[in-house]
Amino acid sequence: MKLLRWIRNLFAALLVVGICAVAVLVWQGYSMYSKAVSETPVSRMVEEVREKENYTPLEDLPAIYRDAVISVEDHRFYEHGGFDFLATGRALWNDIKTLSLAEGGSTITQQLAKNLYFTQEKKFTRKIAEVFLALELENKYSKEEILELYLNSIYFGNGCYTVREASLSYFGKEPSEMTDYESTLLAGIPNAPSVYDLTENPDLAMQRQRQVVEQMVKYEYLTQQEAETILA
Template sequence: MIKKFLVSITGLILILGGVFSGFIFIEGHMLYSSAIKEIPIKDKVIEIQNTSSYISSEEISEYFLNAIVSIEDRRFTDHRGFDRRSFLRAILSNIESKSFAEGGSTITQQLAKNMYFSHEKKLSRKVAELLVALDIERLYKKDEILELYVNIIYYGDGYYGVKDATYGYFNISPKDMNLDQATLLAGIPNAPSALALSNHIGRARVRQREVVESMVENGYISMTEASSILNQ
């Protein structure tokens, strides 16, 4: 009797889970369809590229571009918009912390979110974001996606885009960032309000250490180069 009851309960849970998942996907697909119908992806990209602060990747420090990939999406060049390993790790972390603190988003998914959606932590929005990200990966090359990303994200203190951030924080062009400046700036988009350099330089330096260590781990810089930053 108990065995039959457990089987029945398990079956009911699976059915309800399937219904819930289906509802989330349908709602997410509706958000996605509405967004790209209002402004198609290619039109949205052109709109971003036509802003006065937009610059090409050739005008940005290679240290900075490598730092962003290393800390935000280490498998950026390998996936097609969705990183299964990062997603599963984020789920486990959220279960452990009993929160929705991590999303496991790739750079392409974050670009999609900043292009079209709010930062509201809803599962349907994550579905819509993923669908846009898959389209972006189909339409653009990786270097184009990274270029768009660093030009659109928020760096705290009212600075949107890498050009405004580097001139605002360091009074230099993005191309002239050294390793110290590049790794400091690359850590800020994780939590712009909490890491903005005007009021939270201590927190930003702690985050910078994570960026530098990730770059060593991922082969972007040597331990000697890292030590020049970490020993300051």
């Protein structure tokens, strides 16, 4: 009985310590978020993106490109409010198993938040700040606006930070002119720009493209026959 009581008390103590640790991390993350937006409001950061010389409206991008990005980056984009509990829970479990922060489970909105304010450093505090900012973005902007801002603020490798710069650099054409093949190829690059840079590693970029197309089939943006035609 004494052993059982000791185990129960130990479990309770560990639970309290865990809750306190999470509370501290959440507070630190919220503080980081508050400091960031107090120094530069979200509206100002958004305007800076929209003022880019190569900013491209969403309607000027091929539908298949938009679908490819959503399929491979955040297939529940239109269902969540900026933070995807399912994706985060899955990523957290994998991180615990590997004792790393290899998987982030970040939504497109969270990635936009990171691009606007934070570094690429993988820390729990920054991830929490990112969530608070993602919630604010979802409250102030539509899904279409968020996707458009995201595609004009991510890194595509080869010195390209907008979809137009990437399309011109890699294919020598405007984004609206990209073929299905080029659209699915470009959609995979931001996951690891240095790895999938078309000028440096075209074979790896095409391997990533196959993953993109497979995701599009999985989430019913493409049929298997359409996917095979694109890859052929």
